[in-house]
Amino acid sequence: MIDEPVLGDIPKISDSGKIPMPLDPYMSSMRDLKTIDVAQEAAAADCMRALGYTGWTANMLRTWDEESYKEFDFFEYIDPEEAARSGYPKPPADSTLKMTDGEKAPKKSPTSREVEAFEGIRTGTTTDRAVPQGGCLGEGQRKVRDEALPVDARSLAVDSRRSAMQDSRVKAALDSWRSCMQKNGLQHQDPVILRLNPLWVSRKAGTPADDRERHTAAVDARCQQEVNIVGVYKTVRAAYETRLVDANKSKLIQKNAIFEGWVRNAESILAGR
Secondary structure, eight states: OOOOOOOOOOOOSOOOOOOOTGGGGOOHHHHHHHHHHHHHHHHHHHHHHHHTTTTTOOTTOOOOOOGGGGOSSSSOOEEEEHHHHHSSOOOEEEEEESSSGSSSSSSSSSOOHHHHHHHHHHHHHHTOOOTTTTTTHHHHHHHOSOOOOOOOHHHHHHHHHHHHHHHHHHHHHHHHHHHHHHHTTTTOSSSSHHTOOHHHSSSSSSSSHHHHHHHHHHHHHHHHHHHHHHHHHHHHHHHHHHHHHHHHHHHHHHHHHHHHHHHHHHHHTTTTT
């Protein structure tokens, strides 16, 4: 059985404003995470060319894409009136995190030997140069991440989300949501799965939602508002996050300093390219 934390007042959430969470001061920004990923690829490409693979480019084997930099939580407020007009929200992507033309996949595919050197499967090359441990992928990562984090705030945030979803207060709110949906003629067991239905997830921003999506989203939003799912979930999740912060406070402070060093390393690698 989960040792459920005691909760204070649960606020009624009625707008999409950001709700502060205990781990926020320790969370790495998506912009910094992309800078690190791009720098690791650049350093790995330098490694590959040094091994004699002169045609290798930084985007030859992508280890990330634009979806990697989207923030996610199980529940965010959905405005019922807006949902009735436009369906499920599709917030615009951060233009600073979109792939540039130079970051998109090249037309040329890597050879099997190149992949082996990149991933460290092969220990030597045709020119008898030694492949570094973990391949050039590992070498690129070491150039940026020169010191291990004692704890990862984003991993702790995932833990808090999982704990919240198992909490009896959140489960009770979900039961109430199901009852509300049923009263409105819709049979759905999980609002997260409902929101991620491929029928509307695949809809591009700017493309109008169809009648089915608009109706479903409106009922979903009204039921979530009626039972205050976001308020309950965020309050419960914050309580679990507080526990995690208290248990890892010194490591989180140390983590911030190390991560800042990673960002400096990444910026140095990318400078002048």
